[in-house]
Amino acid sequence: MTIRIDLERDSVLNGDSIRGRAEWVSSGKEPRKIEVVCRWRITGRANKNVEVIETKTEDNIAARNQITIPFEFPISIAGPLSYEGKQFNIVWEIVATVDLPMAFDEEETKVFTVRPRPYDAEEFARLEDDEDDEDYDEDEEEEEEEESS
Amino acid sequence: MGERTDQAGVLQGWIGTLGFFILVVAGIMFFVTFSNPQLRSICLIALGVALVLIAIAAYRAWRVRQVLGTAELKLDAPIPLGFNGNATYSRPLRGAEMRSIEVRLQCEEEIVRGSGKNKGRVTKIVHDEVLTATVTPRMERLEVRIPVKIPATGPATFSCSTAQTKWWIRLRLKMSGCPNTASSFEIEVVPGLAHL
Numbered sequence: 001m002t003i004r005i006d007l008e009r010d011s012v013l014n015g016d017s018i019r020g021r022a023e024w025v026s027s028g029k030e031p032r033k034i035e036v037v038c039r040w041r042i043t044g045r046a047n048k049n050v051e052v053i054e055t056k057t058e059d060n061i062a063a064r065n066q067i068t069i070p071f072e073f074p075i076s077i078a079g080p081l082s083y084e085g086k087q088f089n090i091v092w093e094i095v096a097t098v099d100l101p102m103a104f105d106e107e108e109t110k111v112f113t114v115r116p117r118p119y120d121a122e123e124f125a126r127l128e129d130d131e132d133d134e135d136y137d138e139d140e141e142e143e144e145e146e147e148s149s
Numbered sequence: 150m151g152e153r154t155d156q157a158g159v160l161q162g163w164i165g166t167l168g169f170f171i172l173v174v175a176g177i178m179f180f181v182t183f184s185n186p187q188l189r190s191i192c193l194i195a196l197g198v199a200l201v202l203i204a205i206a207a208y209r210a211w212r213v214r215q216v217l218g219t220a221e222l223k224l225d226a227p228i229p230l231g232f233n234g235n236a237t238y239s240r241p242l243r244g245a246e247m248r249s250i251e252v253r254l255q256c257e258e259e260i261v262r263g264s265g266k267n268k269g270r271v272t273k274i275v276h277d278e279v280l281t282a283t284v285t286p287r288m289e290r291l292e293v294r295i296p297v298k299i300p301a302t303g304p305a306t307f308s309c310s311t312a313q314t315k316w317w318i319r320l321r322l323k324m325s326g327c328p329n330t331a332s333s334f335e336i337e338v339v340p341g342l343a344h345l
Contacts, residue, residue, distance in 0.1 A: 014340050014341075042309065042311055042312050044260075045260055045262060045271070046260035046261060046262060046311045046312040047260075047261050047262060047263070047264070047311040048311070049309055049310055049311040049312070051309070077340075078340065079305065079307070079340040080305070080307045080309075080340065081303065081304070081305055081307075081340045083303065083304050083307070083314075085258050085275060085304065085314070086258060086273055086275050087258045087260045087271065087273055087275075087312070088258065088260050088311075088312045090307070090312075115342075116229070116230050116303070116305065116340050116341050116342040117340075117341055117342065118341065118342050118344060119229035119230075119339065119341030119342055119343050119344070120341075121227075124227075124339065124341055
């Protein structure tokens with residue numbers, strides 16, 4: 001395995017960010033790209049469901065022997081929180097994938113826990129508003145891009 | 150204080166369901182065995198029984214609406230994990246009397262399994278707690294105070310395309326002067342931890 005993930009903390013509160021870095025060391029083959037994904041997924045008896053929160057991609061590999069990709073992914077105030085239920089679980093994880101030409105991709109996964117933050121009605125309302133604004137800005141940018149193209 | 154919608158009705162709802170089931174089966178059999186007078190008369194009796202059951206169910210629902218009116222649940226909103234507070238259940242009471250009440254706090258998991266024709270939903274109660282309610286006497290009004298304590302360990306309300314968790318306050322009321330009734334209120338538990 002030539003890719004490794006290090007997290008600052010194994011557990012974060014909803015509304016905070018998960019920080020860490022993915023380190024790749026060359027084993028001879030030059031990858032096309034390295035992708036780091038923050039996601040949660042449903043496991044257990046329910047049908048599988050994966051929700052990708054954010055992706056960070058490094059495609060400027062050139063002839064480098066070692067690459068470090070620092071990341072910081074925001075965890076929504078709405079969660080979901082990590083959960084171990086009777087029928088299903090909610091698992092949060094960081095997945096790093098090395099896209100190798102003519103070979104199986106290398107993948108490393110690091111699971112972390114999202115715990116509930118202390119409840120403060122004002123703080124929750126403010127964080128929810130901030131997230132709504134960000135979503136609105138992203139939607140507007142996408143619309144502008146579509147119009148220009 | 151937030152108000153929620155009651156999602157349940159008269160108890161023994163199976164009477165109406167049974168009536169409709171018999172009505173459909175006997176209706177089909179009536180036309181299939183139309184040429185046989187003996188079987189046809191049995192079907193006619195079954196149809197009569199079905200209509201009586203449906204009429205009983207309709208009367209019971211009408212009677213509950215007349216005597217009890219619409220239920221309301223007032224509860225601080227939103228509710229975080231570890232919440233410890235009171236909910237108030239109230240309902241107009243015209244000429245009937247409540248004999249006993251059973252209140253439950255329930256959390257249910259619902260998952261979607263399979264695909265195509267085998268796709269289905271499975272619901273399981275993962276938290277079931279009997280709550281001790283206090284009935285406050287009121288003129289022509291039923292008012293029940295319910296202490297609600299959401300476990301700090303959760304889960305919070307959650308929903309995605311294949312799984313969800315929901316919290317409910319469910320009540321069963323045994324009445325005299327009108328049919329027994331039930332109430333169900335969904336409550337949203339936010340992913341925050343109340344200051345304990």
